Amino acid sequence: MARDGGLRLRLGVRGIVSEHVAIRRGAAADRPFVLELGQRTALDSVSALRTAAPQALARSYEQLVDVVFARSHVLAIAEDPLAGPVGFALMLDDLPDEVTGDDQGFVAYMAVEPHARRAGVGRRLLAAVEAVARERGLPYAALMVTEDNAAARELYASAGYVTERRLLCKRL
Numbered sequence: 001m002a003r004d005g006g007l008r009l010r011l012g013v014r015g016i017v018s019e020h021v022a023i024r025r026g027a028a029a030d031r032p033f034v035l036e037l038g039q040r041t042a043l044d045s046v047s048a049l050r051t052a053a054p055q056a057l058a059r060s061y062e063q064l065v066d067v068v069f070a071r072s073h074v075l076a077i078a079e080d081p082l083a084g085p086v087g088f089a090l091m092l093d094d095l096p097d098e099v100t101g102d103d104q105g106f107v108a109y110m111a112v113e114p115h116a117r118r119a120g121v122g123r124r125l126l127a128a129v130e131a132v133a134r135e136r137g138l139p140y141a142a143l144m145v146t147e148d149n150a151a152a153r154e155l156y157a158s159a160g161y162v163t164e165r166r167l168l169c170k171r172l
């Protein structure tokens with residue numbers, strides 16, 4: 001443990017992460033952060049089957065953010081008092097399950113800054129948007145994850161998510 005300006009810090013696997021990272025509700029003003037971090041990490045969601053042009057990825061992610069911000073959604077932001085925002089989770093709360101029509105919260109995307117990973121921030125962000133979904137009476141939380149994204153798959157499995165359907169793809 002070290003001390004800096006009265007804040008207790010600890011070394012995470014990849015860098016210094018404050019123990020005082022706070023999770024707060026996000027707002028429209030957080031859109032630039034959500035956009036920038038999401039675009040920077042979007043490659044992690046590209047499966048080994050696909051080749052992705054960075055510009056196409058960035059455009060596609062921006063469209064996702066536009067759609068989600070235009071609809072009813074829940075945004076959680078992880079904020080470090082020294083480093084500022086270090087992660088977010090963005091959930092749609094008006095996207096029913098396509099098969100049953102059940103209400104659900106659908107996690108559109110989440111990401112944590114590389115230097116702040118493996119410190120429990122992602123887990124806390126996910127729990128935060130789930131808590132709001134629960135408050136809103138939504139009986140399920142759902143999301144899609146790329147098979148090759150081991151970190152995200154582990155996070156979701158450890159948070160209790162199980163595979164419900166499979167999205168198949170074949171190279172033609």
Ligand SMILES: CC(C)(COP(=O)(O)OP(=O)(O)OC[C@H]1O[C@@H](n2cnc3c(N)ncnc32)[C@H](O)[C@@H]1OP(=O)(O)O)[C@@H](O)C(=O)NCCC(=O)NCCS
Nearest residue numbers: 041044110111112117118119120121122123151152154155
């Ligand atoms: C996925 C992501 C959000 C995880 O954030 P994080 O803050 O590092 O996650 P946490 O520290 O809360 O990890 C919680 C658990 O997830 C699993 N996990 C997280 N990262 C992992 C990794 N790189 N390898 C294996 N398991 C991992 C572990 O079970 C971990 O618990 P543990 O540290 O006690 O072993 C982060 O890696 C990220 O931003 N990735 C890029 C963007 C992305 O892929 N988003 C998901 C799109 S679906």
